[in-house]
Amino acid sequence: MREFARQHPVWSGIAIVVALFVIWAIFAPWPEGFEAIFGRKRVFLNAVFSGITLGALYFLVASGFTLIFGLMHNVNLAHGSLYLLGGYLGYEFAEWTGYWLLSFVLVFIVVGCVGMAMQVLVFRRLEGQELRQTLVTIGISVVAADLMLWAWGGSSYQVMSPDWLRGPMELPLIAGYGRDGELVYLRYPKVRIAILFAAIVIGIGIWMALNRTRIGMIIRAGVDDRDILGAMGIPISRVFLGVFAFGAGLAGIAGVVGGTFQSIAPGEDTRFLMASLVVVIVGGMGSLQGAAIGAVLIGLAEQLGSVYMPTYAVVLTFLIMAAVLAFRPQGLMGRRG
Amino acid sequence: MTTETIKSPAAATSSAGHALELRGVSKLFGALAALSDIDLAIRPGERRAVLGSNGAGKTTLFNCITGDFLPSTGGIRLFGEDVTRFPAQERIRRGLRRTYQISLLFNGLTVRDNVYLACRGVSRGRFSFLRSRADDSLMQAAEDLVAAVHLSDLIDTPVSVLAYGQQRQLEIALALAGAPRLILFDEPAAGLSPTERKDLVEILTGLPAHIGYVIIEHDMDVALRVAERVTMMHNGRIFKEGLPEEIENDPEVQALYLGDGHE
Amino acid sequence: MSSNTPPNQTLANPQAPRWWLWLVDRVAAIPAHAWAVMLVLLVMPLVADDFFLFQIFGWTFILGIVALSLMFLAGYGGMVSLIQMSVAGLAGYMVALFGDSGTTISLGLPWWFVVPLAMVIATLFGSLVGLLAVRTEGIYTIMITLAMASAFYYFTRQNYTIFNGYTGFNLVLPPDLFGVNWREPVPFYYLTLVAAGLCFLLVTYVSRAPFGLALQGVRDNPRRMAALGFNVTAHRVAAYAFASALASVGGILLVWQNAQIAPGTAGIHATFDILIIAVIGGLSRPSGPFLGAFLFVLLSTFAPDVLRAIGASGERYKMLIGGIFLFVVFVSPDGLLGLWERWKAHLTRDDMARGKGETRP
Ligand SMILES: Nc1ncnc2c1ncn2[C@@H]1O[C@H](COP(=O)(O)OP(=O)(O)O)[C@@H](O)[C@H]1O
Ligand SMILES: [Mg+2]
Numbered sequence: 001m002r003e004f005a006r007q008h009p010v011w012s013g014i015a016i017v018v019a020l021f022v023i024w025a026i027f028a029p030w031p032e033g034f035e036a037i038f039g040r041k042r043v044f045l046n047a048v049f050s051g052i053t054l055g056a057l058y059f060l061v062a063s064g065f066t067l068i069f070g071l072m073h074n075v076n077l078a079h080g081s082l083y084l085l086g087g088y089l090g091y092e093f094a095e096w097t098g099y100w101l102l103s104f105v106l107v108f109i110v111v112g113c114v115g116m117a118m119q120v121l122v123f124r125r126l127e128g129q130e131l132r133q134t135l136v137t138i139g140i141s142v143v144a145a146d147l148m149l150w151a152w153g154g155s156s157y158q159v160m161s162p163d164w165l166r167g168p169m170e171l172p173l174i175a176g177y178g179r180d181g182e183l184v185y186l187r188y189p190k191v192r193i194a195i196l197f198a199a200i201v202i203g204i205g206i207w208m209a210l211n212r213t214r215i216g217m218i219i220r221a222g223v224d225d226r227d228i229l230g231a232m233g234i235p236i237s238r239v240f241l242g243v244f245a246f247g248a249g250l251a252g253i254a255g256v257v258g259g260t261f262q263s264i265a266p267g268e269d270t271r272f273l274m275a276s277l278v279v280v281i282v283g284g285m286g287s288l289q290g291a292a293i294g295a296v297l298i299g300l301a302e303q304l305g306s307v308y309m310p311t312y313a314v315v316l317t318f319l320i321m322a323a324v325l326a327f328r329p330q331g332l333m334g335r336r337g
Numbered sequence: 338m339t340t341e342t343i344k345s346p347a348a349a350t351s352s353a354g355h356a357l358e359l360r361g362v363s364k365l366f367g368a369l370a371a372l373s374d375i376d377l378a379i380r381p382g383e384r385r386a387v388l389g390s391n392g393a394g395k396t397t398l399f400n401c402i403t404g405d406f407l408p409s410t411g412g413i414r415l416f417g418e419d420v421t422r423f424p425a426q427e428r429i430r431r432g433l434r435r436t437y438q439i440s441l442l443f444n445g446l447t448v449r450d451n452v453y454l455a456c457r458g459v460s461r462g463r464f465s466f467l468r469s470r471a472d473d474s475l476m477q478a479a480e481d482l483v484a485a486v487h488l489s490d491l492i493d494t495p496v497s498v499l500a501y502g503q504q505r506q507l508e509i510a511l512a513l514a515g516a517p518r519l520i521l522f523d524e525p526a527a528g529l530s531p532t533e534r535k536d537l538v539e540i541l542t543g544l545p546a547h548i549g550y551v552i553i554e555h556d557m558d559v560a561l562r563v564a565e566r567v568t569m570m571h572n573g574r575i576f577k578e579g580l581p582e583e584i585e586n587d588p589e590v591q592a593l594y595l596g597d598g599h600e
Numbered sequence: 601m602s603s604n605t606p607p608n609q610t611l612a613n614p615q616a617p618r619w620w621l622w623l624v625d626r627v628a629a630i631p632a633h634a635w636a637v638m639l640v641l642l643v644m645p646l647v648a649d650d651f652f653l654f655q656i657f658g659w660t661f662i663l664g665i666v667a668l669s670l671m672f673l674a675g676y677g678g679m680v681s682l683i684q685m686s687v688a689g690l691a692g693y694m695v696a697l698f699g700d701s702g703t704t705i706s707l708g709l710p711w712w713f714v715v716p717l718a719m720v721i722a723t724l725f726g727s728l729v730g731l732l733a734v735r736t737e738g739i740y741t742i743m744i745t746l747a748m749a750s751a752f753y754y755f756t757r758q759n760y761t762i763f764n765g766y767t768g769f770n771l772v773l774p775p776d777l778f779g780v781n782w783r784e785p786v787p788f789y790y791l792t793l794v795a796a797g798l799c800f801l802l803v804t805y806v807s808r809a810p811f812g813l814a815l816q817g818v819r820d821n822p823r824r825m826a827a828l829g830f831n832v833t834a835h836r837v838a839a840y841a842f843a844s845a846l847a848s849v850g851g852i853l854l855v856w857q858n859a860q861i862a863p864g865t866a867g868i869h870a871t872f873d874i875l876i877i878a879v880i881g882g883l884s885r886p887s888g889p890f891l892g893a894f895l896f897v898l899l900s901t902f903a904p905d906v907l908r909a910i911g912a913s914g915e916r917y918k919m920l921i922g923g924i925f926l927f928v929v930f931v932s933p934d935g936l937l938g939l940w941e942r943w944k945a946h947l948t949r950d951d952m953a954r955g956k957g958e959t960r961p
Contacts (some may be wrong), residue, residue, distance in 0.1 A: 075739050077746070077806065125930075130739045135879060135929045138872055142922035150916065270868045274750035277743050285740075311759045318751040322732055325744065329735040403827055425826035435827055443820040446813070454817045457810050458829030464838060465810040511828065 026173065029183065045173060045186050047307040053192045053261070055299025056199030060254035061272050062279040062291045064207060064247030070286020071222050071243050073130060074123055077137040080273030081144040082248050086111045086255025087264035088148060091157045100162045100260075107256050108249040115248020119241050129299075141269065149266050157266035159256055165191045191261050198257070203292055205244065210288065219243060277315060282324045284334025293332055353525070355414070356381040356519045356549050357402065362411030364397050364573075369399040370447030373573045375411070379519065383549045384541075386560040388584070395439055395553045400522045403435050404428050416518065430459055432518030433556070436525055438553075440504045444497040448488055451496055452510050455480040474562070486510045486535065498544035502533050509540065521551040524560075526559050538563060561585065631681055641793055656786075656901060658857055660893045661792035665799050665850035667878040667889030669843040672803055675883045676812055677839045678819035681733065682745040685874045686752040686843045687726040688851030689866025693756070694718035695772060695852050696861055702771030703764055711775035719848040725843025727837055734836040737822075749871045756863040766824035768862030772855050783856065792853055796890065799846050803886045806842070815839050876925045882935025891936060896921065 026048065029041065066081045086107045093103035108211035118140070126133045168187040218239060222229045229236045258264065258272070279298055283290025301320055305313030324331060357379040364372040371394045379385055387395050398405045402413060404425035412421045420428050443451050456475045457463055469476050483492050486506040491499065496507065505525065512520050522541075526534050536558075541550070541563045554560035560567065561581040569577040569590055577590055584590055645653055666688045674680045698707050699714040709717075733744045734938040756763040774791075782791055806812045814835055817825045821831045855861045864870070873896065881892025903917035932939040 073739070075743060077742075108856070131742075132929055132933065134739055134742055135875075136926060138875065139926035139929060142872060142876075143919050146916060146919040146922065147755060150913070231655050270750070274747060274754075274868070277747040277750075281747055311761065311765075312755075314751055314755040314758055318748070318755070321747060322624070325732040325735060405823060405827065424831075426829045426831050429829040430825060437824070437827075441821050441824040443817045443824070445816055445820050450813055450816075454813055454825075454830075455828050457814065458825070462810055463814060463830055464835070466806055468805065468809045509603075511824075514828070 025084060033089055036057070036146040042184075042186065043307060046188075047303045049186075049188055049192070051300035051303035053196050053299070054303060055198045055296035057254060057258055057261075058272075058275045058279050058299055059199055059203060059292050059295035060257060061251055062276040062295055063203065063282075063288060064250035065276040066280045066283070066286055066288065066291045067206075067219075067243055069280065072123070072240055072281055073221060075130070075137065076118075076247075077134060077273060078118070078141040078144060079137075080269035080271070081141045081148075081248075082111055082115065082251035083255045083258065083271040083272045084148060084264065084266075085114065085144070086252025087159070087259035087268065088141045088152050088157065088255070089252070090256030090259055091159045091264060094159050094256075095233060100160070100165075103159070104256055107252045111252025111255075112245040112249035114247045115251075116241055118248070119244040123240075124237065141273070145266065145269055148269075154266055155282055156263040157259060158263045160260035161191045161260050167196055169193065189261070195257050195261055203288070215239075215242075278321055280331070281321055282331060284331025287331065287333040287335075290331055290333030340455055354381075354384070354417075356416055357551075358414040359402070360412045360414075362408045362413065363400055364394075364396075364406060370573050372401065375573075375575055377568065377575065379551060381416075381518070381549055381550060382547050383486060384563060384565045385514070385549075385551045385565035386567045386581075387551060387553045388557075388560060388568060394573040395568040395570055396453070396523055397518045397573075398451065399435060399523055399551075399553070402411045402428075402521060403433060407579070409449055426458075429503075432516065433521070434512040434514075434517040434519070435521040436508045436523055438523040439525070440508045442496045442504060442507060442511075445495070447493050447495055448483060448499070448507060449479060449492045451507060452482050452514065455479075455511040455514035456482070482513055484598060485540065505529060506533070506536075517548055520548065522550060522552040522554075524553050526556055534559065557585070574587060626636065641942065645786045645789055653789040654783075654785040654857075656897055658788050658792045658853075660890065660897045661796035662850050662853045662857060663874070663877055663896065664890035664893035665796055665853070666847050667849070667893055668799055668803060668886060669846040669875050670874055670878045671881075671883050671886060671889045672807075672846065673839055673843045674878065675885070675888075676807055676815045676819060677836060679733070679741050679836065679839070680745075680875070681730070681840065681843070682742060682749050682871050682875060683726060683729045683733075683752075684843065684847045685871045686749045686866045687722045687729075687847040688854060689756070689861070689870075690725050690752070691718045691722035691851035692767070692772075692855030692865065694721050695855055696769035697762060699772065701769040703767075703769050705761070705764060705798035706769065710873055711777075715852060718852060719845060721840055721853065722848035723844040727841040730837045730840025730844075734833055734840070746868075746871070749866075751865055753867050753871075756866065763863070766863065768865070769855075770860040771857055772861060773774045774856040783859070788857065792857075795849055795853060799849060800886050800890070803846070807886070811835075811842075812839070812906060876921065878935075880925055880928050880935055882937035884934055885937055888935050888937045895924075895936070899924070 013275055022218055026045065051195045061079070061083055065076065068074060068076055068079075089110055090103045093106045094100050097103065097106075122136050122140070123133055126136065169190045169191060169195075171186045171188055173186040208216075218229065218232075221232070222236070222239060229239065254272070255264065258268065275298065279291055279294040281294075282297060283292070283294025297320060298317055301316045302313060305316040309316070328334075355378045355589065357377070359375050359377040362372055362375040362377075363370060375398060377398075387398070389395050397406070401408045404420070404427075408421065412419060414420065415428055415431055415433060418431065420431070443454065446454070453469075456478050460475060480492070484490055486509055488503060488506060488510070489518075491503065496504065499507065505528065508526055509522070512522070526537055529537060538559060541552070542572060544550070552560065552563060554563075563583060567579060567581050567584040569584060575579055577584060577587060579587075643681070644657065648657070666684055669687075670681060670684045673684075695714055695718045696703075696706060698709045698717055699711060700706055700708050727750050729745060733741050736744065756768075757766060759765065776782075780787050782788055807816075814825065814830055817828075817830070818832050818835050825832050825835075844923070855866065877892040877896045878889050879892070880895060881890065882888030899921050900917060903920050904915070907913065907916055908922070928935060928939075932942070934941075
């Protein structure tokens with residue numbers, strides 16, 4: 001960062017101005033002329049918040065994807081299927097037990113086991129053959145989509161959030177002026193705040209685990225140089241199994257989250273697979289920070305895009321990805337392999 | 338100061354006399370300096386041997402010259418032209434060729450196609466959608482090159498089934514394609530049988546006088562037979578340069594290189 | 601006329617133009633089984649009914665062309681691109697947009713302008729994606745092209761000014777050239793057969809031309825290719841351009857066959873279908889994609905009935921296709937063609953073993 005600031009004074013200046021402007025736009029009430037051009041502040045703030053929340057969800061899905069990729073060089077294109085499976089199972093568990101939070105634990109365990117089965121039955125057999133591994137995951141995603149369609153049909157499901165998360169809460173953010181000139185504050189669904197909060201906690205948790213524990217150190221060493229693990233006498237296959245299970249479990253949890261604040265239906269698997277792909281391409285493969293930055297960027301692009309340029313919103317995502325590929329093919333936080 | 342003298346016109350004409358000129362070339366791999374501050378000048382048509390123990394940086398030197406790696410610092414001039422930032426293919430098109438220590442061949446293609454690609458790479462029509470006819474001049478050139486390395490009987494064999502020695506021969510054929518002016522041979526004799534080694538020496542000594550080469554060779558006998566001058570490398574630095582007999586009799590060289598070379 | 605011909609030279613000798621000699625050599629080089637396949641395909645309308653001609657064979661040839669473009673990139677260039685179906689879809693969309701359709705946003709330009717224009721636009725799009733994708737290698741290619749393909753899909757769904765959103769275009773018909781209705785089964789069969797045949801021949805020919813050989817060199821060893829004077833990146837992008845031109849042919853025929861196009865035509869499932877077809881058939885030969893397409897079309901047309909007949913749910917044919925795909929990937933890296941060839945090699949080895957064991961009377 002410091003290097004960048006020293007080498008590119010103009011770009012750093014522009015970045016600071018943009019950042020100040022964004023902070024102002026979020027916190028200050030908008031003057032009349034401004035609202036005339038950009039519409040109501042409430043709309044803008046809602047889009048920003050939805051974007052960040054969506055980014056949190058994307059981060060949950062993509063962090064597992066990027067960890068698995070970084071460590072095993074293994075592109076799991078069935079990752080979206082794990083998300084969808086997590087969503088359906090979360091619905092079933094929540095209905096069955098009546099406890100929303102308990103369903104997260106159950107889903108994490110079950111989907112984690114599915115991930116372990118994939119690692120043992122598929123990836124271990126095709127060790128080192130990246131293309132065939134990827135092709136197999138495509139086959140699995142096709143079969144899994146059909147199996148889930150069979151089991152849960154074509155209708156969409158909504159995981160019920162518990163009572164204490166229903167309804168909106170007021171945020172200390174000014175949305176605009178009320179009829180009598182008093183300040184109106186932004187109201188935002190509690191559930192989404194909870195999701196945002198949970199994603200941040202999980203993200204920090206993973207980051208701490210990777211940077212502060214022995215197993216995390218082993219995993220990071222493995223991401224940098226896989227052969228090192230073997231040389232250190234560490235049972236690689238068990239580390240792989242653990243990371244795969246964890247990444248799959250995270251995708252499953254993300255499914256429950258997505259099922260709570262959006263819904264779960266056939267087709268969501270490809271949607272979240274694509275989101276993970278784009279997030280990881282933009283952020284850099286194998287980088288957790290990259291996944292966080294990419295997720296928020298793509299989430300914001302999607303939400304702001306759909307508010308301000310509805311029929312071209314995807315183009316924004318596409319342009320971000322194209323720009324990253326053109327100027328930094330390894331991704332924003334990625335390292336050249 | 339030295340960088341300015343390179344840029345001055347007088348220096349430019351003096352360097353125009355060289356086929357290859359390196360000034361202060363270094364290459365870092367992380368903290369490891371595989372090359373430090375290399376100065377090297379090769380005259381057109383000169384035959385040079387580079388000697389040095391394993392890990393001395395010889396292959397890295399070749400990689401920097403051909404553009405497989407960009408050097409961390411320093412400049413490279415090829416036939417008087419500054420090519421430091423040029424991609425590999427631009428240097429090759431200016432008459433530079435190389436072989437690799439570990440054969441890099443096209444395993445899915447036949448011997449003929451391998452050599453044909455080498456001929457095509459330095460001629461026009463690299464993107465041509467029209468097949469070459471059997472009597473096409475490039476096809477002929479490819480067949481001649483295959484004959485020159487004694488692989489005519491195997492010309493339509495896939496490269497993947499060739500024996501090690503034959504792959505080394507083919508590696509040399511690829512470097513001779515087109516109109517080379519300076520060839521870099523990276524340990525071409527390693528792992529060859531005595532007869533194959535003799536063939537190799539014949540090919541090298543039989544090259545037209547205007548073609549210069551730099552050869553990395555562990556076998557002193559081969560190196561001294563095919564080279565006019567010898568450069569000694571150690572730990573990423575050049576520490577001696579001279580005529581073969583000078584190098585052979587140099588006590589420092591004997592201590593450093595011949596000592597562990599003949600362990 | 602004959603007085604102009606020198607007496608010692610017949611018309612067939614060096615006097616004949618070079619292209620003619622070339623053609624004769626090429627035709628003579630066609631193996632017997634290829635003649636047989638060609639003959640069978642040419643007389644097919646005599647035996648097959650309309651449904652087979654239009655729905656089975658027409659669709660096979662179209663999917664085969666798109667899968668062929670993937671085979672060209674993957675088999676010769678080592679780049680498994682998932683953008684091919686989007687390129688085909690874009691070509692179809694452009695035909696619908698610039699030509700005639702039942703939608704008001706179509707411009708109604710003449711077909712001889714629209715078809716080349718659609719091909720050019722689709723080729724440019726494919727090359728652009730290639731330009732971004734070739735900056736990375738290997739498995740990244742799949743990820744990047746898949747992300748681009750999905751972006752294209754969501755864009756077609758979202759955008760109404762160019763792609764007409766969810767609805768897409770309907771009533772997109774082929775031109776009434778020579779007074780023939782090209783959507784009639786027999787003309788459509790021959791139209792797609794000729795297009796597929798030409799694409800097949802072109803790919804076969806180019807694979808041995810300098811461009812194709814160089815591409816295979818890039819696949820095997822990009823670093824060495826640069827050290828031989830080739831611009832590796834340019835070759836890869838050019839391969840994307842060529843493959844995109846092929847895919848656009850398939851896309852135009854597809855929109856004519858369906859008479860409509862909508863986002864799902866180039867959706868993510870369609871993208872995967874093309875990959876599945878090419879992998880099942882085999883990625884190392886131009887005939888593979890067509891074999892894979894034939895199998896795929898047969899399965900997706902008849903598997904529901906067969907499944908229902910044996911008491912299973914007809915809906916589950918996707919699982920069947922996915923299962924076959926998984927089987928092929930696990931068993932044979934080179935698709936069904938590779939499997940067939942290994943089996944043939946096995947047989948000849950058995951024959952030889954048996955031949956040796958026999959004592960002749
Ligand atoms: N691509 C690379 N990445 C990291 N280190 C390298 C690379 N290539 C060479 N090195 C290191 O540079 C040093 C010199 O290597 P090299 O030039 O191959 O030596 P030589 O050819 O003289 O045996 C060695 O220590 C080697 O490990
Ligand atoms: Mg070496």
